[in-house]
Amino acid sequence: MSHENSPAIAVASLYQPNLVTRQTGRAVRDGIERLMSERGDTIAVIDLRDVAVIDFSCADEVVAKLVMGSDGETADSVPRFVLVRGIREHHLDPVEGALRRRGLAVSAERIGGEPVLLGEVEPEALAAWRMLAACGRVRTDELARRLGVDPGSCDSLLAGLLRRRLVRRDGDAFESLAFSASVARRSSDCTSRANG
């Protein structure tokens, strides 16, 4: 299966051990958004592997607000995706808490690369996301077969995931964000030591 439309990604490796306070979160998010908008990147990869402490407020500013667009606006005008990497056990509570409070979800990878969906998602959609994450890239009919559901139901599950920017569509196939990021043009690497 060919990859028709390589996305450009912005990788934000957050080298700050303490990712705390709203001001810090805003500064980090502003940096990522600025880069994405300047370079036309479509996938923001937030790498938390070096972050020792992330609090709820900062998780809300960096992850939740980046997922939902900027400062309360919907992201409908710009198709943008967020992938969080380097998730450790102690990141889960703040990041999930911030997402759930807004009814959001984000595609993520644990520190060892295991895919994990954080936030609020219906169980059927979660099952579809997990199967897609395991496949990387797959057509709807193939995913329906693997899930044991009819193609129509599978299509609507994927449409829901796509609407929430939890998967990407590329031609006649759907991709997990981890897969998209792995084949993407890395147009920008931004590192952040923002301190508000």
Next chain:
Amino acid sequence: MSRVIQVPEVLDHKGFEELVATLGGLPGDAGSRLLFNAKHVRWVSPYGLIGLLAAGQVSHDRTGLPPRIEAPDNREVRSYLDRMEFWAAAHEVFDIEPGSAPSHGTSDALLEITPIRSHHDVHTVVEKVRERSAAILEKRLHYPKPSVIQFSVMLSEVCQNIIEHADADGWVCAQTYNYRERLGREVLMLAVMDVGMGFEGSLGAEHARRYGESWSAAMALEAALLYGESRFRDPGRGQGLQAIRRQVEKWDGMLAIRSGDAQIALVPDWDDYPSMQRGLATFPGAQILIVMPARTEEER
């Protein structure tokens, strides 16, 4: 001539209430300096310690003059005040002669008194406690390893409460000690205070209309702690206190938040603190007390 406020001999959360009541009973004449007589203080908790600073700040605000303070006679209390860096913070509140503040001793505190004025101070506090909290939480209080980071998150959120909601400066400190009388175990006590707008003022603009005349400090505390309401309409706000509450419950700890004339508390089985107090002496801002008990062998 200065009017004298007697600081209670035991300056813990109850002593702080006495101090607030005394302060409230004095006429707040502008230009009339107050003297805090702490000579007879023989025991002080972290909450009482920054409570003294908060009371000093309120009297400063009321009279327009920095109050004076008589240092405790008790050697142990003096030493504790030095170690907790009380005098460095007190210099900004009280009228203390330059050079009269004792030098700091070696501190065994988890966190000495640290002013919170901006988010940079929150970063400083989180950085400061990282190594120490590993030694204290894991080794002395026998908490599991992840609790060190969870404590940092809680500390960050509770300090941000000052920056985001108080519109005034505040202080934080944390110390372990033996809570023999009540619990027979060591505890970690974390105290955070400000003398800003308080919960009633902070949430009032957004929520008071809905509650009408019944709106009060107690209702504001319930709205914030129990229902996660915030002064902001943004649904992402207000989760800091909720997170603190969940964490304290998980650790079987005690959380008390005083604001205005009320105090709300999450009370574990080992304590008999009232869950809600109304009609306390009015005091500005918010005063937060968190007590985390050492884990018993069964809990480890």
